[in-house]
Amino acid sequence: MKKIFALILAVALSATVLAGCQSGGDAASGENADNSESKVIKVGASPAPHAEILEVASDILKEQGYELDVVEFSDYVQPNLALSEGELDANYFQHQTYLDNFNEEYGTELVSIGAIHYEPLGIYAGRTTSLDSLPDNATIAVPNDTTNEARALLLLQDQGLIEVDESAGLNATVKDITSNPKNIQITEIEAAQLSRILPDVDLAVINGNYAIDGGLKMSDALAVEESGSVATTAYPNVIAVRKGDENRPELQALVEALKSDTVKQYINETYEGSVVPID
Incomplete structure (x- = not known):
């Protein structure tokens, strides 16, 4: 009887050990899956220049074990909604002032x-x-x-075409x-469409990324925001994330890659002043 009991006990212990090993294996497998998933950084971006710049940064990130998944958007609303809803890890298409206004408008x-x-x-x-x-x-x-319209009006003012109420500043409409001595008709158009409607208007004030999309170069412009203007210092394009995700290692690695000398050199050589890297 004792032998039978000992045999049953041994079998039970063996089963427990095997179950523990199996459980540990599953946990390890799950942990590896989580780590693998966290190595993929999903970023929403405008096609140009943002997605193009991210392509350069992706090579740097690969060396650190990260994979960059870029999702292109053609407007200024969907990439923020997608980020807010957790469909993206970050986005790269907008300046800080636009981001602040978006948060206020959309909550x-x-x-x-x-x-x-x-x-x-x-x-x-x-x-x-x-x-x-x-x-x-x-x-x-x-x-x-709102934010880019104000920039456009201030640029027209700099060229002596109109005058804008000084108190309106970067919120001018x-x-x-x-x-308005020439009685200029100011037409407000969705930013992505501006380069397409050039044949239908006398002039258009166009964002740098959409000018690039439309095949335009900075050298084609009749006038440009000066590098030291309030607008250029107030409107740097940023990497946006959900509040609380600021310190995620993969997102910090993304910013470091985009600020690398390799990316800065690419920006300067490729866009010839249409895009200017920030130190």
Whole structure:
């Protein structure tokens, strides 16, 4: 009887040990899966220049064991909604002022973890080929989102075409125009469409990324935001993440890669002033 009991006990102990080994194996397997998943960084971006810049950064991240998954967006709303809803780890397409306004309007909690570059706005020729030949009652298209519209109006003011209420500052809209001697018709257009409507307007003030998308170069612009202007210092393009994710190692690695000398060199050589890296 004792032998039978000992045999049963031995079998039970063996089963327990085997179960423990199996359980440990599953846990290890699950842990590896989690680690593998955390190595993939899913980033929403505008096609140009952001997705192109991320492609360069991806090679740097690969050396650190990270895989970059870039999802391209053609507008300024969906990439923030996707990030807020957890469909992305980060996005790279917007400046800080736009991000702040978006959070206020949509009730999101997105934050910047690094400023990467800025894109000067430019005035591009449509039906009119120079600022000096701009006729009375000309039509000028500007971005229809609040922050970029203000930048556009301030750039037009810098060229002596209009005057804007000083108190409006970086929140200026067409309602804040105080002087318009040529009776210019300011048309507010979705930023992504501006380069496409150039044949239908006299001039258009276009964001750097959408100018690139439209095949335009900074050298094509009739006027550009100056590098030391309030607008260029207030509107650096940032990496945005959900509040609480700021210290995730993979996201910090993303910012470091985008601020690397390799990426800065690529930006300077590729975009020739249309995109300017930030130290």
